[in-house]
Amino acid sequence: MADAMVSGLLDQLASIIREKVEEKMRLVMGVETEVENLQNNLQAIRDVLVDAEKRQLKEENVKRWLDDLKGVTYNIDDVLDEWSILILQPNINEKDENGVQTVVVTKKKECLSFLFPCFPSKQVNQTGLRLEIATKIKDLNGKLDNIATTRDRYKFDIMRATDEPSRPITTAMINLFEVTGRNEDKENLINKLLYESSRERRDHLIVSIVGMGGIGKTTLAQLAFNEIKSKFDNGIWVCVSDPFDETKIAKAIIEQLMGEETRLVELEALMQKLLESIKGKKFLLVLDDVWTYDHRKWEPLKATLRHGAFGSRILVTTQKKDVALRIGEGAHMIQLKRLTxxxxxxxxxxxxxxxxxxxxxxxxxxxxxxxxxxxxxxxxxxxxxxxxxxxxxxxxxxxxxxxxxxxxxxxxxxxxxxxxxxxxxxxxxxxxxxxxxxxxxxxxxxxxxxxxxxxxxxxxxxxxxxxxxxxxxxxxxxxxxxxxxxxxxxxxxxxxxxxQCKMHDVVHNFAQFLTKNEYYSIREMENVNQIHGGDIRHLTMATSSTTSAEVPISILKERSLHTLVVSGIDAIGHDQFLHMKYLRTLNLTGCNTELPEIIGELVHLRYLNLSNNRRLKELPTSVGKLWNLQTLRLVHCLNIEKLPGTVGQLINLRHLYASYSYNLMQWPKEIGRLSCLQTLNGFQCFGDDDAKNDHETNLGALRNLNNLHQLYIRGLGDAANHADEAKQAQLHSKKGLLHLALYFSNRTSTMEIHEKVLQELNPHPNIQNLTIKQYEGLVFPSWMISLNNLRRLSLAFCSCEVLPPLGKLPCLESLKMIDMSNVVKVGPEFLGIEAVDHDNYLESSNVVSFPNLKELEFHFFDEWKEWVGTNPERWKFQNPTVIIMPRLQILNISYCDNLETLPNFLARVPLQNLSVRICPKLKMRRRKEWAKVCHIPNIAVDDLRIVVDRIREGSTS
Incomplete structure (x- = not known):
């Protein structure tokens, strides 16, 4: 990794020197020579790093040389980043005619200091700054000189690292079927999970898979789990790892059973909730990657799990045989052997x-x-x-x-x-x-x-x-x-x-091996004292969910951390932030803490994640000083109510996430100044009943955000003027906008307002993904069928009575519709085929409805009675000139209580998977209905898999 760090520094130096030349900046006397020497040393060292990284595996001296080099390069990186900050420091100007502060990036005409002090702010005369520059650069160069000199004694081979992949990258193999040579193990495992008697014991049968890392334990468990989970009321998968945390395990089981997050944190309350959730249910529970056994933690969990129904199973994967024997029994243990x-x-x-x-x-x-x-x-x-x-x-x-x-x-x-x-x-x-x-x-x-x-x-x-x-x-x-x-x-x-993805345990261990002295992870706060040395630059700290702790200042002092990831820790205050000045990445997901004003001093910060914070109500105004910030995540912050107007100063912000933060109602109009913004997720419109103040914004603030790729808006149609505001947003001019979600409000809205607002929110035809929720208009706007690049469409909780002619969309691949309670009939208009005179129809050119649709879903259509694709009096769909859904692979229908029939054209659609759930009037075994779907290889009705041949033999009128 050292070669990548050195290459990054050389690129950064080249960029800064280019700025210096272009802006005619004058450096302090003598420093320019030091910078040139720095560049030369880095280039010379880079040429031997490929050989050095390989030799460090066997030569301890080489490893120490590389560690020294990494330490110096991190320090140089910190210095260069401060230089960049000074060169491109923004000026916050006066408010414009609309009362909005303007932010302008200005380049310094003279760079006086590399190391502008952040903690604390103070006045330093120019002479002091010039001496500081000379001393700092000279010191760094001296250290690099020593490393370059030492390099010669190792006689490294000169070779350059690969800059680009040798072949084009594709993702053709990412879903490659990975299981080879495990058929016998799979059958043995399934037999144990399904058919072996538990001998009327109160305990559920516990089956273990044991084997070394990389041998395929988790893969085998996944294979069996996916194949047989339908035989149980619930299938639950929990990654355990080390340490064995019964609170975390109980919480994970409950959330999978309930389908939503639980706020419970106390073990006793969790166990009670687990008992209620699992009582009387036949479950299959996988505890993956168990490393330790502590009977004090396992026995209470095991006792609670006994309340599941007879036939429940627990499957454990572990590298340690003694863990498997302590949790379960040797008779039900599968020891994986190496492949042949x-x-x-x-x-x-x-x-x-x-x-x-x-x-x-x-x-x-x-x-x-x-x-x-x-x-x-x-x-x-x-x-x-x-x-x-x-x-x-x-x-x-x-x-x-x-x-x-x-x-x-x-x-x-x-x-x-x-x-x-x-x-x-x-x-x-x-x-x-x-x-x-x-x-x-x-x-x-x-x-x-x-x-x-x-x-x-x-x-x-x-x-x-x-x-x-x-x-x-x-x-x-x-x-x-x-x-x-x-x-x-x-x-x-x-x-x-x-x-989303994961890393195999062995691969994760490999990453930690490569970064042994730079990255450190603390799983429990009692292990804090194990941290030694000041070379750590990336630190992850976590505690169990029942622990209330704070980040110890002792581990932050004398360390220039670039990354800090904290979870399960509630106390992070002013004193801690004093020692985080070089942070680039700060992840406080799940930490219930307010932010102090001193957060604004972290001028190097590019990434800030405050998601899942139940205490945070607002951001301090000082966040506006974080003008290097690129990503701000405020997902699931249930109590945050407003953003300060200073967020408009975050001129480099590219991604702002605020989904599921439903109380965040007050967005500043200064948000319209964030011209670099690509993601705006959870943007809230104000309604007629909202108090008008400087914090409120409206759709017009989106006008100048022309770099948006992803936009999710909440609260649409809750104000009479939203139609005018929607027009001012100018979504039709945003060519880069690919993902758009429009969530309407029904607090004070009317059908007419909804229809006008949606009509004005006309996105550019480049849009690829569109979601519309809680729309109360009776008709959809005409622009919907002009979205020629739309690939995915979701309609949910909408009041329309007739579905739009979506069959006209040429690129649509996925269509999901949920809770369209006013739809009674889905007819030919849905297919987008214009009605024509019967006698002249066959003379027209070929027509294809839904030419690229692969997945179609209907859920909770309460009043839906009839789905017809043909009108036999006026249409001849059996003629090959009309083609309907030629690429459809998946059709899912659920909770449609009144649906009685499927359309005839399904008999000619190449469906591979059909799922019908809770549709009591749709009798799939009737000969008429069965003829439409008998060609489909995978059919599931009310979660019971149907064997096609058996139905074919037994179906009657």
């Missing part, structure tokens, strides 16, 4: 040659088998190596991997990392650094892709991307790591874009 060499080869081969020509497989088969044999029977190693070899195109490259000295590492843990090291060293420099940053996440954490990319951005990883947005550069890095199998367990959208 042949199974390893099959898995390796499937990944390495995905989408390639058969001749490629034949040419590399002999070498490939030898490489696969080095996987030592571990599926993770086979998949990782296969991903690595996917990018190798010559015999020489394959031979280099086979003969790599990384296979000769003696340490047992290091041997497990060998496949990962091979793939890691092959990554471009910036991707290496992105992967290493993932060490900040707790084990088993669910990682949001966009959130991860925004944290990478906050660390300055993408400064060198001249012609690419930082978000696009981050997405490229993310996809590179996906293709190299560093991420897994993907959650995707309809377009197969990854939304």
């Amino acid at each position: 060499e042949e199974d390893c080869w099959r898995l390796f081969n499937r990944v390495a040659f995905l989408g390639k020509e058969k001749t490629d497989e034949e040419n590399f088969k002999e070498i490939g088998r030898k490489i696969a044999a080095k996987c030592d029977g571990l599926p993770l190693a086979a998949k990782t190596l296969g991903s690595h070899m996917y990018f190798k195109t010559t015999k020489k490259e394959w031979e280099d991997v086979l003969e790599s000295e990384l296979w000769d590492l003696e340490d047992t843990n290091m041997k497990l990392f060998s496949p990962l090291l091979l793939s890691y060293y092959d990554l471009p420099s910036v991707v290496k650094r992105c992967f290493s940053y993932c060490a900040v996440f707790p084990k088993d954490a669910l990682i949001d892709r966009d959130d991860l990319i925004q944290q990478w951005m906050s660390q300055g990883y993408f400064n060198s991307k001249k012609n690419m947005e930082k978000e696009a550069a981050g997405l490229g890095c993310f996809n590179s790591l996906v293709m190299r199998s560093f991420f897994q367990d993907f959650e995707e959208d309809m377009e197969r874009n990854i939304l």
Whole structure:
């Protein structure tokens, strides 16, 4: 990772020097020479870092040399960032004619200091500043000189790190079926979970899967869980990790059973709620990745779980046999063995040659088998190596991997990392650094892709991307790591874009190994004293949910932290913030704490996450000083009521999230000054009943936000003037807007106001995702069927009586409709096919309705009685000139109490999955209805899977 850090510094230096030349800035005498020497030293050191990083695995002296280098580079980064802040420091000017403060970025004509003091503010004369500059730069350069001199004694080979991937990145293999050689284990596991008697014991049968890291325990558990969970009332999956936290486990079980978050934090209350939630239910509970056993914590949980129905099962995965024996019984334990060499080869081969020509497989088969044999029977190693070899195109490259000295590492843990090291060293420099940053996440954490990319951005990883947005550069890095199998367990959208993912435990351990002295994680506050040394730059702190603690000042002193992630800690005050001045990333998710005014002094901060904070009511006005801030997350802050007008000074803000913060009603009109904003999620319109004050904003404030990609608006139609305001928002001019959600209010609104507002909120045709909720108009606006790029549409809680002609949308892939209680009939108008004269119809050109629709859902249509796609008197749909839903794969219908029939055209639709739930009048076994759907391979009715052949044989009129 050192090469990525040094490369980033050189890019930063080049950028600052370019600004100096362009603006004719004058440096302090003697400092310019020091800066030039700094640049030369960094360039010379960068040339040997590829060799140095490989040699550190076996040579302790080299490792110490790299650690020293990283420490100096972090210090240089802090200095350069302050220089940049001074050069591009904004001026907050007077209010304009509309009463809104203007923010202008001005470049300093003369740079007097690298290190402008943030804590505390004070007056320093120019002479002092000039001496400080000279001393600081000279000191940093002296340290770098020593490192450069020491470099020569190691006789490093000169080689440059990869800057770009050798082949184009795709995501074709991200959902590759991973289970190979486990059929017997899977059948054995399913038999234990379904068929083995619990011998009338009060305890539920506990089954354990035991095996070393990377052997496939979780994959096997997932395979069985997904196959048999429908046999239970509830399927529950909990990632346990270390330590065994019964409070966290109980809370996770309750939330999965209830389908919503619980505010309970006390163990006794949680156990009582768990008992109520699980009593009498037959459940399948997976406790994944259990490391420790403490009978004081396990027995109360186990006793509560006994109240589930007979036949409930608990499945435990663990690396430790003694843990499995203490929790369960040896008779119900499955010890996973390593894959055979042949199974390893099959898995390796499937990944390495995905989408390639058969001749490629034949040419590399002999070498490939030898490489696969080095996987030592571990599926993770086979998949990782296969991903690595996917990018190798010559015999020489394959031979280099086979003969790599990384296979000769003696340490047992290091041997497990060998496949990962091979793939890691092959990554471009910036991707290496992105992967290493993932060490900040707790084990088993669910990682949001966009959130991860925004944290990478906050660390300055993408400064060198001249012609690419930082978000696009981050997405490229993310996809590179996906293709190299560093991420897994993907959650995707309809377009197969990854939304969330996880890291395998072994991969997470590998990331922590790479960043041993830079990243540190504290799981319980009693472990604080274990932290030694001042080299830590990224710190994660967490406590159990029942603990009320504060961040100790002792671990913040004398450390220039760049990242601080805190959870379960309520007390973070003025004194703590005094020691956070170089932070780039501050994540306080789940911390119920107010922010002190001193937060405004964290001028280096790029990312601030305050989500899930139940105490936060408002942000301090000093947040306006965080003008470097790029991401602000206020998701699920239930008590926050307003944003200060100073947020309009956050001129670099790109992403603002405030979804599920329903009390955040007062948004300042200064929000319209954030011209860099790409994401505005949870924006609230004021209503007629809201008190008018300076904090309120309206839709007109969106007028100049022309870089928006994602916009979610709440409270629409709750004021008579919203139609005029909607027109002023000028959504039709925002070409980059791809995701739009419009949530209407029914507090004081009328049907006419809703219709006028929605008509004026006419987005640009580039829109790809549209959600409309609580719309009370009877008709939808005409612009809906002109959205030629729309791919996903969701309509919920709308009052319309007739569905719009959505079949005309050429790119629509997903259509979901929920609670459209006034719809009685869905007819040909929904398909978007114009009515024509019967005699002349066949002379018209081919017509395709819903040409790209893949997924269609109807839920809670209370009055819906009839779904017809044809009018036999006037239409000849059986004629091939009319094609309906030619690509539909999934149809889900639920809670439609009065629906009696399905349309005839379904018989000619290539459906793969049909789900019908709680539709009592829709008799699927009737011959007439069955004829429409009998070709569908996967049919589920009221959660009971139907065997198609059996219905075909038994169906009657």
